Amino acid sequence: MDVKSPRTDVQLAWEGIVLAGAGAAIALQVAHRPVAAGVAQHSNFTADPLGRLRRTLQYIYAVVLPEAQLARTTVANWVSRAHEPVEGTLDGAQYSAADPDTQRWVTSTLYWTAEQVRWRIWGEQHPDDAEQIYRSYAVLGTALGMPKEYWPRDRAAFQQYWEWQTSDLEVTKNARQIMADLFAAESAPAWLRTAMPLAKFLTAGLLPAHIRIQLGLDWDGADSMREDRLWRVLRRTYPRLPTGIRHAPTRFVVTGLTYKGPGTRSG
Template sequence: MSMTIVERPIGQTGRVPARRRGWGATVDDGLMGVALLAGPANVVMQLARPGVGYGVKESKVEGGRVDRHPVKRARTTFTYLAVAGRGTEAQKAAFRRAVNGAHAQVRSTAASPVEYNAFDKDLQMWVAACLYKGSVDIQRMFVGEMDDETADKHYLDGMTLGTTLQVPAEMWPADRAAFDKYWQEQLDKVHIDDTIREYLYPIAVGRLRGLRLPGPLQRLHEDITGLITTGFLPERFRAEMRLPWDSQRQRRFDRLIGALRMANDVAPRAVRQFPFNVLLKDLDWRIRTGRPLV
């Protein structure tokens, strides 16, 4: 049975029946591994705000450039998610200092097409909102709709995605209905121009720097990765990226997600939690040995 991805407000529940009720799985539990599938789509969503897009593209922090160091950037991003969701106050403080040190170098110049500053709370709030929305989409696809109580708790937990850095708690919309309103308002600020589109396309199709497979395998890899990325994107972002989508692609995406859902259901817990289950240990090791955290 296929699952069609239907866009709906965060505050709306009940349209997609949960495959089991009374579950406690969240994106930081048995869905952490499959959450990686939505990573490229989430990057596209975040960078669809011009201030974020050009801030990342023009960043002087060499090690943080996703186009040049995708594995290192992925480790930093996933560690941030692990720290925000499950880290101790000491881990959060150490990681915040490291991220702030990198962000201090991310500011627009007179030559930049748009003005940006990595400490801009509005832009940080947008990035946190994208991460939260992505976590809800993963939950819906791989488990089903959350009941209201679980959804409310998940929403309040999501606040740490912003407050771990500079977003004050009062900036996080008060409830899921308020978040829906915020999200719709922010869509008016979304725009991906040719420069950012060209920057994002290799990320969207998994064309990693330094990794080149033999011709047919490379095309297959990009086809599957592009399908997954486009399938996870809301229509507005697909249109901004000019990524084609139709009923045939939707059916392929549904079948692929269905197969991955079944595989995730039977996978050992440690596999389902990888790599997030090792990132906090890696962070502690880096702190203890004085290695860079980001």
């Protein structure tokens, strides 16, 4: 039974466990003041978290997966149109979805959280495979207009960028409210509300400590031990699940994207 780490971005994108990092990616995105301002003014994802997640995954899969290639241009155009009105100023923060620095940051959070989950499940990988996956993530930004040269040239350069950027993050009142609304999931189906405590726990564990603290997410030594046990169990069991189960969330989104087309709501 194959339990090897994914060697390409396509293989990694198929793995449903990567979704465990979705909450951390959102938290890191809104810890960037311009992103938080744009979300607060223009996004409805706290009222429709499943819809927001579905649209984000539609974009990622359309750009990355060959199976969704026919929808790639349609989805990229749809996202670009949705982002056109997302610009302005809120609480002193200027924001624009078309800003390449913002696009780089959002792309970076998607790569970083996916890599955090991948490492926890499969551990270290061959440096060439790691670099291949890293470089391929640039397309998530360039497909929306981010200049190719904005993506750090390799993982070492990315680490420098990441450390610099995360040290400059500021969790605003808007960001805290966005995350509180997300975890409350008041408009979500009952099954999703039931899953939110686990999602919140996974999010808190994946986040850098200073961002977790600024978001007001409780965490102590006992939580660290529980998180370690959880990932140990997942590391032993998840790679041994049948491929059909591991890939089911991705296949569900790709099938809907291929036969129904992308979502139409903004955010």
